[in-house]
Every structure is written in C-alpha cells, then in structure tokens.
Amino acid sequence: MSWQGPAEIAGTPVRLHAGGRWEPVDGRYHWAGRTDPEPRLVRLLRSGRRDVEVRVGDRVTRARLTEVDPWGGVRVTGVGAAPWPAEED
Template sequence: MTWQGTAEIAGTTVRLHAGGRFEPVDGRYHWAGRVEPEPRLVRLLRSGRRDVEVRIGERVARARLAEVDPWGGVRITGVGTPPWPPDDE
C-alpha cells in the first residue's frame, strides 16, 4: 500500500510519500517514506533527534528520521500501525 498527503511531524506540517508491507518474519507491519524538503526536519535530524511522532488527522504513529536525501528530503521509517487511514475509511 502507498500513501501520500499532508502530515505533521514533530510539530511541522509536511508532505509525506509513504508505503508499507506486512513482514511475515517478525509478524509486524513495516512502513517507510520520504518527507519532501523541509529545513526544520533536516535541522532536527542533524541535531541528533531521530525519534518522532507522525500525525495524520487523529492517527498518530512513532517513527524514526533516517537520513537526508540528495534533494533535501528526509527518509522516515516506522514499525507497527502506520499513521495514514486504512483503505476502507
């Protein structure tokens, strides 16, 4: 499943492109994505902060900032229920 839209990460409104899959090896849902360039998130990551919350509407998920890509976007990863609504909502 893939998702894209507006999210809030660490109090900053961003554009998120993400997707995920169920991993049968550990029995959990793994998701990851890319946040479009946002200087505040880049500063957070470079200051050493990696653990963040992602909020989409009323849904919240813990995530980890991974790296800044060559275009200034930030890669993000999470395990467990993703922050975006299921397809059937």
C-alpha cells in the first residue's frame, strides 16, 4: 500500500510519501518513505537524532530517520502500525 499526505515528524509539518508491506519472515508490517525537502529535519538528522514520532491526524507511531535524499528530503522507516489511516474498503 502506498500513501502520501500531510504529516508531522518530530513536531515538524511535512508532506510524507510512504508505503509498506507485511513481512512474513518476522510477521510485522514494515513501512518507509521520504519527506519533501525540509531543512529542519535535515538538521535534526545531521545532529544525530534518529528516533522520532510521526503523526498523521490522530495516529502517532515511532519511526527512525535514516538519510537525506539527493533532493533534500529525509527518509524515514518504521516497523509496526503505519502512521497513515488504513484504506477504507
């Protein structure tokens, strides 16, 4: 499943582009994505901070900042429930 929309990472408003999959090897949901360019997150990552909270609406989950992409966005990964709402059937 892929998702994109407004989010808040470590208190910073961003646009998040993300997707995830169920991993049968460990039985957990793995998700990852990137933000649009956001200098505050780049500074946070480069200062050594990796563990963050991601908020989409009322949903909050823990995640990890991993790298800055060539366009100035920040890559974020998580395991467990994704921060975006589940698709409606």
